Amino acid sequence: MIxxxxxxxxxxxxxxxxxxxFVVKEGEITGFLGPNGAGKTTxxxxxxxxxxxxxxxxxxxxxxxxxxxxxxxKIIGYLPESAPLYGDMIVYDYLSFVARVRGLxxxxxxxxxxxxxxxxxxxxxxxxxxxxxxxxxxxxxHAIIHDPQxxxxxxxxxxxxxxxIVEIRNLIKELGKSKTVILSTHILHEVEAACDRxxxxxxxxxxADDTTANLQSAVRxxxxxxxxxxxxxxxxxxxxxxxxxxxxxxxxxxxxxFTSLMVTASGSDDVRPVIFEAAVxxxxxxxxxxxxxxxxxxxxxxxxxxxxxxxx
Amino acid sequence: xxxxxxxxxxxxxxxxxxxxxPIAYIVITVFLIFTGFFFFKDFFYxxxxxxxxxxxxxxxxxxxxxxxxxMRLFAxxxxxxxxxxxxxxxxxxxxxxLGKFAAALIFTQIMLSPTLFYFVTVxxxxxxxxxxxAGGYIGALFLAAALISIGLLFSSxxxxxxxxxxxxxxAAFSLWLIDKITIFxxxxxxxxxxxxxxxxFQNISRGVIDSRDIIYFISVxxxxxxxxxxxxxxxx
Numbered sequence: 001m002i003x004x005x006x007x008x009x010x011x012x013x014x015x016x017x018x019x020x021x022f023v024v025k026e027g028e029i030t031g032f033l034g035p036n037g038a039g040k041t042t043x044x045x046x047x048x049x050x051x052x053x054x055x056x057x058x059x060x061x062x063x064x065x066x067x068x069x070x071x072x073x074k075i076i077g078y079l080p081e082s083a084p085l086y087g088d089m090i091v092y093d094y095l096s097f098v099a100r101v102r103g104l105x106x107x108x109x110x111x112x113x114x115x116x117x118x119x120x121x122x123x124x125x126x127x128x129x130x131x132x133x134x135x136x137x138x139x140x141x142h143a144i145i146h147d148p149q150x151x152x153x154x155x156x157x158x159x160x161x162x163x164x165i166v167e168i169r170n171l172i173k174e175l176g177k178s179k180t181v182i183l184s185t186h187i188l189h190e191v192e193a194a195c196d197r198x199x200x201x202x203x204x205x206x207x208a209d210d211t212t213a214n215l216q217s218a219v220r221x222x223x224x225x226x227x228x229x230x231x232x233x234x235x236x237x238x239x240x241x242x243x244x245x246x247x248x249x250x251x252x253x254x255x256x257x258f259t260s261l262m263v264t265a266s267g268s269d270d271v272r273p274v275i276f277e278a279a280v281x282x283x284x285x286x287x288x289x290x291x292x293x294x295x296x297x298x299x300x301x302x303x304x305x306x307x308x309x310x311x312x
Numbered sequence: 313x314x315x316x317x318x319x320x321x322x323x324x325x326x327x328x329x330x331x332x333x334p335i336a337y338i339v340i341t342v343f344l345i346f347t348g349f350f351f352f353k354d355f356f357y358x359x360x361x362x363x364x365x366x367x368x369x370x371x372x373x374x375x376x377x378x379x380x381x382x383m384r385l386f387a388x389x390x391x392x393x394x395x396x397x398x399x400x401x402x403x404x405x406x407x408x409x410l411g412k413f414a415a416a417l418i419f420t421q422i423m424l425s426p427t428l429f430y431f432v433t434v435x436x437x438x439x440x441x442x443x444x445x446a447g448g449y450i451g452a453l454f455l456a457a458a459l460i461s462i463g464l465l466f467s468s469x470x471x472x473x474x475x476x477x478x479x480x481x482x483a484a485f486s487l488w489l490i491d492k493i494t495i496f497x498x499x500x501x502x503x504x505x506x507x508x509x510x511x512x513f514q515n516i517s518r519g520v521i522d523s524r525d526i527i528y529f530i531s532v533x534x535x536x537x538x539x540x541x542x543x544x545x546x547x548x
Contacts, residue, residue: 073402084393
């Protein structure tokens, strides 16, 4: 559906996007993840034909952005970052403007979009007066009014409150059932919750590109268990746990009230029963045993925290 | 509709937003107060049934008023970021520029239309020559088109409406002034007066519609709009 190859864009001497290539298949929800300033917005702007790449090509639905930008604009719905809509317009007027530009007759499409995005109760308000969440939803309505094949959303949940974030995320998931969706975010949790596929981008380059499940299992391969006990000194507990089955490493943790350890499992098996049995056998009192569910956070940090990771 | 759908839709949206902001009413009020004052001041003084007072003043009035009409057209979109929305809708760059141009031109005609009451007044007290009156309004249309195009151009280079206003005013005022300062220049530079807006406008408002004057205004408009399109495309 979307093919990007060798995409490069510089602003002065700053390379915002550097030789980016990826393919998005039809019906996928793809998350663009990266720290601020990584080049997410620039990439999405090139996909939506707002800016032209210095080199490289963008193909959406078989149309090339160089010669048929207008065709691409027809089949995509694009919501720019922070939904810069016309503040002086009434929601209904704004949507009907967009509908007319897109050559849609009648009220049907406006009513549908308003229904899906649940903005019917603000249709006669000024866009300027809307809360951020409603504004974002009006922006979504603007993007889906013509039932596009491709939906491009730049930071659709930034600046929203937790309830609104869940609502928007569900809405995106719902829309993703019938459309190809690309969304960008710098919040990890976001992509984990909503996307089938993740492209992590840093300094204008792709740092990782895989399905959400694959990336997650790559991290989850290593489980860490934080353990706080009494009834044994560290060395003692260390020796016993280190010898236990399935334990790769035991490290001390900083806590003066308890004997605290960080147990790293070697495989993907749960080692908590093993620890429990060791505790029972040796008469330790467990005050805390917590399996740290490592999320993508670690991969993300590893891949984007500078350092020498250009080859990943 | 059809081919012009885009232009009409953009123009309609712009026109609507003109009248939803106070600037439109302020501009119209200021324009009518000034033209009314200067028109009737001389009207009773000279005791002539004609509208020359209005049309002599009009080019200078337009220099101040039209920049205020055009300053927001692109500058505001740049400032608020809505330009990104507009440029990612399936509209051609020319459709956007022509749509905004049409909206400003229609707005100017709406602003100008109450001055038809002056004409009614003149008819009531005498029998004016219709030629110069018709010429004056036709000239006003073309003059407005040229100045609006210049305003569009300067509105597209900045995100600050005040800057757009001042640049447009500077350009419009220079073009108004140019045929007046040629008397200070050597006669070989006399051709410069052909560049002046007032020079061409006064020709038309005498009731003589010469193709040279019309071509002048159309060329200025076309050139300015072409540069506007180029600038918007360059910024991508």
